[in-house]
Every structure is written in structure tokens, then in C-alpha cells.
Amino acid sequence: MFNKVVEVKGLRKQFGTYEAVKNVSFHAEKGEIVGLLGVNGAGKTTTLHMLLGLTKATAGSIRVFGRDIETERTEILARVNYASSYIALPYNLKVYENLLVFARIYGIKNARTKIDQLLEDFEIAHLRNSTSGRLSSGEQTRLNLCKALLNDPELLVLDEPTASLDPDLADKVRKALMRVNREQGTTLITTSHNMLDVAELCNRIVFMRAGEVVEEGSAKEILLRYGSESLEDVFIAIARSQLIEKVKVS
Amino acid sequence: MRWNRIHALVMKYMYVCKRNAFRAMDVCFWPVMDLLVWGFVTLYLLKVSGAVPTMITFLIGAVILWNVLYRAQQVVCLSFLEDLWSRNLLNIFTSPVKVSEFITAAYILGLAQALAVMLILSVMAFVMYSFNVMTLGFDLAILFSNLMLMGWAMGLIATSLIVRWGPQAEVLAWAIPFVVQPLCAVFYPVSVLPTWLQPLARCVPASYVFEGMRAAISGSHELVSNYAIIAFGLNIVYLAVAGLFFKYMFEQARERGLLAKYCS
Numbered sequence: 001m002f003n004k005v006v007e008v009k010g011l012r013k014q015f016g017t018y019e020a021v022k023n024v025s026f027h028a029e030k031g032e033i034v035g036l037l038g039v040n041g042a043g044k045t046t047t048l049h050m051l052l053g054l055t056k057a058t059a060g061s062i063r064v065f066g067r068d069i070e071t072e073r074t075e076i077l078a079r080v081n082y083a084s085s086y087i088a089l090p091y092n093l094k095v096y097e098n099l100l101v102f103a104r105i106y107g108i109k110n111a112r113t114k115i116d117q118l119l120e121d122f123e124i125a126h127l128r129n130s131t132s133g134r135l136s137s138g139e140q141t142r143l144n145l146c147k148a149l150l151n152d153p154e155l156l157v158l159d160e161p162t163a164s165l166d167p168d169l170a171d172k173v174r175k176a177l178m179r180v181n182r183e184q185g186t187t188l189i190t191t192s193h194n195m196l197d198v199a200e201l202c203n204r205i206v207f208m209r210a211g212e213v214v215e216e217g218s219a220k221e222i223l224l225r226y227g228s229e230s231l232e233d234v235f236i237a238i239a240r241s242q243l244i245e246k247v248k249v250s
Numbered sequence: 251m252r253w254n255r256i257h258a259l260v261m262k263y264m265y266v267c268k269r270n271a272f273r274a275m276d277v278c279f280w281p282v283m284d285l286l287v288w289g290f291v292t293l294y295l296l297k298v299s300g301a302v303p304t305m306i307t308f309l310i311g312a313v314i315l316w317n318v319l320y321r322a323q324q325v326v327c328l329s330f331l332e333d334l335w336s337r338n339l340l341n342i343f344t345s346p347v348k349v350s351e352f353i354t355a356a357y358i359l360g361l362a363q364a365l366a367v368m369l370i371l372s373v374m375a376f377v378m379y380s381f382n383v384m385t386l387g388f389d390l391a392i393l394f395s396n397l398m399l400m401g402w403a404m405g406l407i408a409t410s411l412i413v414r415w416g417p418q419a420e421v422l423a424w425a426i427p428f429v430v431q432p433l434c435a436v437f438y439p440v441s442v443l444p445t446w447l448q449p450l451a452r453c454v455p456a457s458y459v460f461e462g463m464r465a466a467i468s469g470s471h472e473l474v475s476n477y478a479i480i481a482f483g484l485n486i487v488y489l490a491v492a493g494l495f496f497k498y499m500f501e502q503a504r505e506r507g508l509l510a511k512y513c514s
Contacts, residue, residue: 015507046507052344055507078346087513090262090336092269101265104258105345131269147341157344 011060035202083148084159091133106151259355326405327423399485
């Protein structure tokens with residue numbers, strides 16, 4: 001039985017002279033929730049984009065479900081989905097229409113039932129016939145998550161899923177994601193700046209700094225290593241150690 | 251290629267058109283304005299110059315067929331631009347949609363829009379100027395098909411440039427047809443062009459289509475198929491080049507992380 005859903009080895013990405021991702025390796029096993037953490041510009045989103053085949057890696061390999069993302073992108077992406085707080089669905093389409101378009105793209109049977117169920121789960125069923133552009137950012141985030149769960153993905157890639165949500169909604173979204181993970185065995189890879197998300201959701205954390213993986217382990221292991229009680233303190237320690245190194249170099 | 255994915259992309263654009271009056275104007279308003287202006291110019295010329303009526307009706311036929319080419323090209327670009335503008339591009343390209351499916355959907359939309367424009371303008375030309383473009387019969391079908399192919403190729407080249415240079419290049423969606431228009435010999439024969447420009451015009455499939463249209467209106471039907479065959483050959487070459495160019499530019503965009511950048 002192949003357990004590694006994602007296997008990233010020696011991943012590098014160079015934009016001109018700037019190296020955004022440097023020799024990154026990590027993996028995600030079936031049913032695991034892996035958090036990619038790091039300050040802005042640490043290379044998390046670039047890594048996710050390479051994982052999804054949006055951006056081409058300069059070197060290294062990415063295997064998802066044991067397949068190479070460069071050569072078997074379509075087959076892989078049919079079993080994956082993606083949501084980000086920074087992208088949107090077409091703003092002049094109704095909520096239902098947007099989901100129907102993506103249900104067709106993913107070839108979902110009983111699309112209407114699935115859409116209704118997801119809208120109920122994320123408490124936006126009353127917005128079914130609203131134009132997506134009129135939704136608040138919190139509602140748009142939930143709509144993005146509905147889209148991301150349409151195909152019951154085996155791997156769900158999330159870029160800051162709770163970035164624009166109030167604490168109550170963020171909690172509901174975390175619980176919904178945990179339920180999906182528990183009930184469907186979905187593997188999740190998520191970036192976040194919200195330490196509560198990370199602590200509550202993630203089985204394993206990959207800390208990135210300046211394009212490199214600097215820490216990896218469960219929240220408990222990392223806290224022990226840093227002798228800290230909060231992930232936020234660890235985050236700050238890692239971020240500031242980068243600043244100290246930069247000062248030393250200059 | 252999977253039909254469900256192509257159908258979904260076509261459906262998405264149809265929903266956009268349903269909600270966006272400006273998109274509907276591309277089909278109904280601007281082509282109609284074009285025909286009105288050129289139709290009245292035609293009537294005026296008939297009145298003051300005593301020109302041969304057949305010659306004058308070339309203008310109306312040219313306006314109708316030019317709009318077929320222009321709208322077919324434009325909608326190929328717009329189907330990509332709509333996703334760019336609405337920051338939906340990443341949702342599309344992180345789904346199993348293949349580039350070939352994306353292009354096929356754009357081509358279907360181009361064909362649908364060109365057919366709609368053709369129908370509207372034909373009815374209008376008949377009602378207002380008694381010009382029945384349908385009398386061209388089969389000639390019209392082969393001329394139309396060639397314009398479609400050229401519109402697809404131009405649309406794909408413009409989209410490739412937008413993929414590579416992003417929203418700042420979106421003006422190409424509207425500008426590219428007008429760059430080639432002088433060489434298309436839409437309103438005049440190629441022989442009118444300066445000698446040094448004529449070889450260039452001979453490389454443009456539309457120049458054969460418009461020459462063919464004038465031949466068809468004049469009753470020289472045997473010439474139409476000759477023109478159509480040359481135009482078809484050129485179109486196949488340009489479509490293949492456009493496809494390879496798009497693939498290259500798309501890979502360039504992936505290499506430079508541009509698809510993600512445009513949406514952030």
C-alpha cells in the first residue's frame with residue numbers, strides 16, 4: 001500500500017537570480033494534515049504552486065500519489081483540489097453557477113445534491129442565488145472551500161484558508177476541514193499564519209525560512225525543541241533568527 | 251480531451267455573457283453600428299457616384315465578414331481574460347483542465363459568437379439594404395470557415411502574448427485584428443496595395459477570403475474555391491504555429507510563476 005500521498009525531494013525554484021525555494025524536501029502521508037509555516041516570502045506559496053503544477057520547478061522532484069506532477073498533471077489534479085484566500089471564483093456568476101461549472105469540470109455525478117450539501121455544511125445555502133462578487137470575504141472563503149471539496153479530493157491544498165475569517169467562522173472552517181480529514185481520509189497541506197489553525201489542525205509542521213525547511217515535526221516536538229509553550233513564540237524565534245543572520249552577513 | 255470539461259468552460263463563459271451587458275454588446279451593438287455606418291456610406295456612394303451597385307455591395311459583404319473574423323478572434327482572448335480579471339485562473343489551472351481543452355472551449359465560443367454576429371448582420375443587411383449575403387450559398391460557407399480558422403489563430407496568438415505579459419498586454423485582444431486589417435484587403439483588392447506590400451498580403455488568409463467574396467458577388471464562383479484552398483492551407487499552417495506558440499508561452503509563464511502572479 002502506497003502511503004506517501006506527496007513526496008517532495010530537493011525542490012528548487014529560481015526566478016532570475018533570486019532563489020525562492022532552496023532544496024526543499026518533505027512528504028505527506030495518507031490522512032495527514034501538514035502545515036507549511038514561515039514568514040512572508042519564505043517560499044511556502046511557491047512550493048504549493050509547484051506542487052500543483054502551476055509553476056515549474058527549477059530542480060528536484062514532486063510526486064503526488066506516486067506520480068510525477070510534470071508528466072501526469074491532469075490525472076493527479078483530478079484527485080486534488082485547491083483553495084486560497086487570495087483567489088476568487090468569477091464574480092458575476094451566481095454561487096450555484098460557479099459550483100456547477102467546477103462540478104462539471106471534475107465530472108461530479110449528482111452535482112446538484114453535492115452542491116446543496118456543501119452549501120449547507122458551510123452555512124451559505126441562503127446565498128445560493130447570490131452573485132459571487134457580492135459576497136463578503138468570509139463568504140467568498142467558504143465558497144472557495146465548497147469548490148475545493150466538490151470532488152471529494154484525496155489531497156486538499158490550502159493557502160491560508162482562514163485568512164479573512166472572524167474567529168467564529170475560522171473555528172467552523174477548521175472543524176469542517178477536520179471532519180473531512182477524519183471521515184474521508186483526505187490529506188491536507190496548508191499554509192497559514194494563524195498559529196491556532198496550525199496547532200489545532202496539523203499533525204506535522206514544516207517551518208520554512210528564506211526558501212529552506214528549517215524545522216519539521218509535530219507541534220509537540222517543535223515546542224519541546226525550542227523549550228516553548230506557544231507556536232507563535234517559535235514562529236517569531238525562527239523569523240527573527242533569519243534577521244539576525246542577515247545582519248551578520250551584511 | 252474530456253467533453254465535460256470543455257462544456258463546463260463554455261458554460262462558464264455563457265453565464266458571464268448573460269450577466270455582463272458589455273459582453274452582449276460585442277455580439278449585438280458594435281457589429282450593428284459597423285453595418286449601419288458602412289451601409290449608409292454604401293447608399294451615399296450609390297447616390298452620388300452612380301457606381302455599379304455590385305461593386306458597392308462589396309462593402310456591406312466585407313463589413314459582415316470582417317466582423318466574423320474580428321469577433322471570432324476577440325472571444326478567444328476574452329475567454330482567457332475573463333478568468334484573469336476575475337482571479338479565477340488558478341482555479342482553472344489547478345483543476346484537471348488541459349490546455350488543449352481550454353483552447354477548444356475558446357474555439358467553440360469563437361465559432362458561436364461569429365455565427366451569432368453573422369446571423370444578426372445578415373438579417374439586418376437584408377432588411378435595411380436589401381443585401382442578401384445568403385445568396386452566396388456554399389461559397390459563403392467556405393469563406394466563413396476560413397475566417398473562423400484565421401480568427402482562432404489570431405486569437406490564440408494574442409492570448410499567448412497575454413499569458414506571457416499579463417494584463418498589461420490585454421489591449422492586444424482588440425488591437426491585433428486592426429494590425430493585420432490593411433493586409434486583409436477587406437474593402438479593396440490586394441492589387442490596390444503598394445507593390446512591396448502585396449507579397450505580405452498574400453501571406454494573410456483573409457486577403458484570399460475577401461478576394462473570394464468579391465469574386466462570389468461578381469458571379470466568378472470558380473475563383474472562390476481557388477482562393478479558399480490557398481486560404482485554408484495558410485490557415486492550417488498558422489493554426490499549428492499558434493498552437494505551438496501558445497504552448498511555448500504557457501510553459502514560459504509556468505517557468506516564471508506568472509500564472510500565480512497574475513492572480514495575486
